[in-house]
Amino acid sequence: MEKLLNLISAKVSAAFEAAGYEASYGRVTVSNRPDLCEYQCNGALPAAKLYHKAPIQIAKEVAAKLEADPAFSEVRAALPGFLNLKLAPAFLAVYLEGMRTAERFGVEPDPRAGTVVVDYGGANVAKPLHIGHLRSAIIGESIKRIQYFFGNETVGDTHLGDWGLQMGLVIAALQDRQPELCYFDPGFTGPYPEEAPFTISDLEEIYPAASARSKTDEAFARRAHDATFELQQGRPGYYALWKHIMAVSKADLRKNYDKLGVRFEVWLGESDAQPYIPPMLEEMRQKGLLVESEGAQVIEVQEPTDTKEVPPCIIMKSDGATLYATTDLATIRQRMETWKPDRILYVVDKRQSLHFEQVFRAARKAALVKPETELRHIGYGTMNGKDGKPFKTRAGGVMRLETLINEITDFVRAKVEENNLVTGDDVADTTAKIALAALKYGDLMNAPTKDYIFDLDRFAAFEGNTGPYILYTIVRIKSILARYGAWEELPIAAPESPEAKDLMLALTRLPDALELAYRDCAPNAICAYVYELAGYANKFYHETRILAEEDKQKQQGYIALIGLTKRVLECCIELLGFEAPEKM
Ligand code: ARG
Numbered sequence: 230m231e232k233l234l235n236l237i238s239a240k241v242s243a244a245f246e247a248a249g250y251e252a253s254y255g256r257v258t259v260s261n262r263p264d265l266c267e268y269q270c271n272g273a274l275p276a277a278k279l280y281h282k283a284p285i286q287i288a289k290e291v292a293a294k295l296e297a298d299p300a301f302s303e304v305r306a307a308l309p310g311f312l313n314l315k316l317a318p319a320f321l322a323v324y325l326e327g328m329r330t331a332e333r334f335g336v337e338p339d340p341r342a343g344t345v346v347v348d349y350g351g352a353n354v355a356k357p358l359h360i361g362h363l364r365s366a367i368i369g370e371s372i373k374r375i376q377y378f379f380g381n382e383t384v385g386d387t388h389l390g391d392w393g394l395q396m397g398l399v400i401a402a403l404q405d406r407q408p409e410l411c412y413f414d415p416g417f418t419g420p421y422p423e424e425a426p427f428t429i430s431d432l433e434e435i436y437p438a439a440s441a442r443s444k445t446d447e448a449f450a451r452r453a454h455d456a457t458f459e460l461q462q463g464r465p466g467y468y469a470l471w472k473h474i475m476a477v478s479k480a481d482l483r484k485n486y487d488k489l490g491v492r493f494e495v496w497l498g499e500s501d502a503q504p505y506i507p508p509m510l511e512e513m514r515q516k517g518l519l520v521e522s523e524g525a526q527v528i529e530v531q532e533p534t535d536t537k538e539v540p541p542c543i544i545m546k547s548d549g550a551t552l553y554a555t556t557d558l559a560t561i562r563q564r565m566e567t568w569k570p571d572r573i574l575y576v577v578d579k580r581q582s583l584h585f586e587q588v589f590r591a592a593r594k595a596a597l598v599k600p601e602t603e604l605r606h607i608g609y610g611t612m613n614g615k616d617g618k619p620f621k622t623r624a625g626g627v628m629r630l631e632t633l634i635n636e637i638t639d640f641v642r643a644k645v646e647e648n649n650l651v652t653g654d655d656v657a658d659t660t661a662k663i664a665l666a667a668l669k670y671g672d673l674m675n676a677p678t679k680d681y682i683f684d685l686d687r688f689a690a691f692e693g694n695t696g697p698y699i700l701y702t703i704v705r706i707k708s709i710l711a712r713y714g715a716w717e718e719l720p721i722a723a724p725e726s727p728e729a730k731d732l733m734l735a736l737t738r739l740p741d742a743l744e745l746a747y748r749d750c751a752p753n754a755i756c757a758y759v760y761e762l763a764g765y766a767n768k769f770y771h772e773t774r775i776l777a778e779e780d781k782q783k784q785q786g787y788i789a790l791i792g793l794t795k796r797v798l799e800c801c802i803e804l805l806g807f808e809a810p811e812k813m
Pocket of ligand 1: 348350351352353388389390557575577
């Protein structure tokens with residue numbers, strides 16, 4: 230569907246032309262003086278300079294041309310030369326009825342839509358999932374859903390950190406605890422047991438202890454290093470252990486991501502990119518891209534236009550070890566072979582921005598992607614505690630994601646029970662949905678790059694700019710609709726009150742909010758929009774006797790309007806990655 234602003238602009242442009250002026254002056258914007266008008270056009274001001282006329286004169290001539298247009302209920306030329314516009318109620322109703330009956334509310338898909346890989350989550354296997362990975366999961370899931378909404382094929386890949394030193398640390402620590410295990414016996418001929426010799430709780434204890442020990446115990450650190458190396462060379466016992474670590478960790482990650490409403494299409498990781506490394510290196514060598522620098526093999530990525538120094542991308546260390554960047558480059562190769570994406574979006578901590586700059590440049594130099602393939606790092610900021618420092622547990626440690634989710638859930642459950650919002654079996658469902666909305670909205674309402682302060686009281690409040698407030702607005706509408714009966718087919722009617730008109734005008738702004746969120750990979754644009762829309766919906770609700778209205782015709786119009794509002798709000802929160810309960 231054509232956007233409302235474009236429709237109006239076309240009309241005003243035509244009026245400029247009919248009055249003898251350049252059509253391009255007819256660009257209309259949403260009014261910044263809503264007390265005076267709904268839309269405005271300031272084109273007469275610059276036109277005045279060109280045509281050597283008083284701006285108000287031009288505005289008046291254009292207004293005269295628009296007088297007869299049934300789309301407007303008011304066209305006024307105001308000093309010094311503004312055109313102030315109000316839409317005719319019937320015109321607005323027809324437009325919204327178009328939105329109501331169109332697929333995706335008439336929001337046009339991206340004509341250049343293609344295949345998009347979203348790299349998000351990025352958990353490190355064997356290490357507990359912590360807050361640092363929370364933002365990636367929440368923002369990435371939303372961005373992926375927005376990409377899909379605009380017509381792209383989307384592949385969410387969690388890109389597990391599953392090939393690093395943490396594996397060697399766990400293996401070395403296990404060997405100390407249970408040296409008798411067959412995995413450590415070089416003479417063992419298999420098959421290895423199906424059952425892992427540890428649980429997730431064991432792992433959660435083993436890794437931090439081993440990591441701490443490696444910092445003081447040099448011999449242990451060496452062994453962990455060697456174990457990592459041997460694993461990477463394919464030593465069967467270690468590989469079998471690695472498989473166990475993977476299975477146990479993945480099961481736990483899946484459980485956590487499920488609770489967050491985060492679903493990856495694929496669970497590939499660093500390990501899956503390893504087979505792509507040797508041929509890629511060979512190619513880079515043949516192309517003469519690898520240069521030696523202090524014993525290491527690097528790709529120079531500095532460009533003459535750079536104002537800052539961009540250090541070379543290190544591909545291989547002097548001891549032959551490959552690095553994080555090497556794996557990321559090989560992963561690009563793998564993704565291009567598997568999905569031929571038009572775009573790869575990386576939702577990763579903004580502190581890794583230099584890493585991605587280097588990787589993207591190296592990938593282009595090595596022609597791992599087509600020139601038109603978009604590589605984009607969406608760097609996010611830190612979630613801080615109320616002290617303004619990175620969020621910690623009360624004891625000062627790194628908080629596990631599961632603990633955080635449980636804390637929020639307990640907090641919300643207490644509120645749900647205290648206020649008797651729902652009872653019995655509904656408590657668990659309503660609590661979980663409110664908790665998720667509080668957490669996700671509290672994060673997503675900020676631009677991804679911004680650091681923000683985690684504040685449970687604020688995030689979980691039912692009033693103000695919060696997830697629960699949005700849910701509350703939806704649930705309230707749902708309850709009116711349920712009491713009314715069948716509403717789905719009712720057509721939108723002309724607004725009966727200023728509150729109805731404001732709500733309708735807000736609904737027409739949906740495509741702008743979604744397009745902004747899409748273009749800038751900025752779910753916060755959707756948060757800002759739903760908050761505004763919910764505000765108009767609540768004002769309308771307060772000023773209008775909906776269920777008590779005796780004029781059935783009028784009532785139908787009200788119901789159709791809140792029905793559309795509910796659907797739009799639900800669509801938006803689905804793009805943000807949460808949903809409303811039935812009751813609250
Ligand atoms: N595992 C990494 C970390 O914890 C994040 C991975 C991000 N994705 C990527 N392709 N490098 O920092």
